[in-house]
Amino acid sequence: MTDREHETRDVVGVGFGPSNLSLAIALEEYRANSVEDEISSLFLERQASFGWHRNMLLPSTTMQISFLKDLVTFRNPTSSYSFIAYLHAAGRLSQFVNTQDFFPTRQEFHQYLEWAQARLANRIAYGSEVLSIGLPPSAAPERSDHLRLEVADAARGSRWMVGARNVVISTGLVPSMPAGAESDERVWHSSEFLEKFRRMNPRELRRVMVAGAGQSAAEIARFLYDELPHAEVCAVVPSYGYSIADDSPFANQVFDLGAVDDYFFGTDQTRDAFWRYHRNTNYAVVDDEVIRDLYRRSYDDEVRGVRRLEFLNLTRVTGVKRVGAETRVSLQRGPDAEVRELSVDALVCASGYDAMEPTDLLGDLDAFCLRDEAGRLRVERDYRIVTTPEIRCGIYLQGGTEHTHGLTSSLLSNIALRSGEIVDSISARRAAPCTRETVLDTGPSHPS
Ligand code: FDA
Secondary structure, eight states, X not given: OEEEEEEEEEEEEEOOSHHHHHHHHHHHHHHHHOSSOOXXXXXXXXXXXXXXXXXXXXXXXXXXXXXXXSSSTTTOTTOTTSHHHHHHHHTOHHHHHHTTOSOOBXXXXXXXXXXXXXXXXXXXXXXXXXEEEEOOTTOOTTTOSOEEEEEEETTTTEEEEEEEEEEEEOOXXXXXXXXXXXOOSSEEEGGGHHHHHHHSOGGGOSEEEEXXXXXXXXXXXXXXXXXXXXXXXXXXXXXXXXXBOOOOHHHHGGGSHHHHHHHHHSOHHHHHHHHHHHGGGTTTXXXXXXXXXXXXXXXXXXXXXXXXXXXXXXXXXXXXEEETTEEEEEEEESTTSOEEEEEESEEEEOOOEEOOOOHHHHGGGGGGBOBOTTSOBOBBTTSBBOBOTTOOSEEEESSSOHHHHOGGGGSSTTHHHHHHHHHHHHHHHHHSOOOHHHHHOOSOBOOO
């Protein structure tokens, strides 16, 4: 194991998706504009190169946020890292404007993210999976001005350590399979979709099933229908049919910065109202255009007298088993209905994700992190985990804060502003080194 602890950084980012990419840019722009010392940083990413939901970069799928909600614009409209700056560099600005569309394709947004990360290459370590975050051995917590991260180097098959005065955890959502289903070469979670689809001979896929009612489920059903003209596509939907995502102007306000304050400083009733009335802005809903596309295909089939696209509504997958080469899916239409089995060549579970959960990474350090009555991490408005006073380092979360900061926690809508808030917090805490009093008096934290 190599010990690179002498390389203690002011900030170490765990995971390098769009959230920590946005933070890396905010730190870079802070350096460029600050008379103070640089805030040194390193970002650790387990993938071998940059990748944002690569397995869902399906043709013609579009972003669900405006291009103006890019990595920087809401924090710094004049940043050279904006989507517009990218379009300009790519020589496509006028063509993009001519599309008269706020929502670029996911493919194009990915290219933008790749372009932005390439400009920060000297502070990113790819192929580096963080295994744990802890206190340096034998250091009393109140004495330690840094945390120690253990990192696995995939290419070398070795481990190394790095020190951090602040850690920003942004490891993303965790894929969730339906109970009774396990991923294998014929049973795929949507997060593995393109990779596993490409491993198959398309001619072997004559009957495919997609389970789920959200955006990914509908996009995959449409993709399979178009890519496999010889195949039957069976969509298993627990609702009566796909429901539309509400992105109308008033509802969209739940993604604004003011909504984060309203949620964070609000009462339980306020927070409940956000989820009760506005879940349909993001969860288990589908963009209007994709719903219409699928319905049109199904209707055209009916006119032509073919039945290639089948919708099993009010139905859930209750189990999956392999019998020889066959994959048999157990399906139930309502809790008291009989379970029936269907054989498929591949099952795609677009069954969603669990929220980011840093507990495993924090290991022994978790004992110093305070939790609310429901056992959830307490988090300050500046996204810093509330710790016992002896911990002097900052542990920040980008993601996993739905209970404290609301609906945008796992989304892109707020990343530019959130990154700016985290940089401000790190820089303010650095200017006023933590005494016991300042640690204790950090402003209002989320009520339990
Ligand atoms: P993200 O998951 O992108 O990145 C986390 C990174 O951490 C990954 O690269 C992972 O490899 C790495 N990592 C994990 N554990 C690690 C460890 N121990 N060590 C090192 N690295 C580790 N939202 C939105 O607002 N608009 C949209 O259009 C979309 N579109 C969309 C499409 C699809 C298909 C999905 C699944 C989701 C979306 N989302 C979205 C929501 C999505 O959460 C969001 O787009 C971002 O991925 C959030 O960025 P993060 O950087 O927080 O996580």
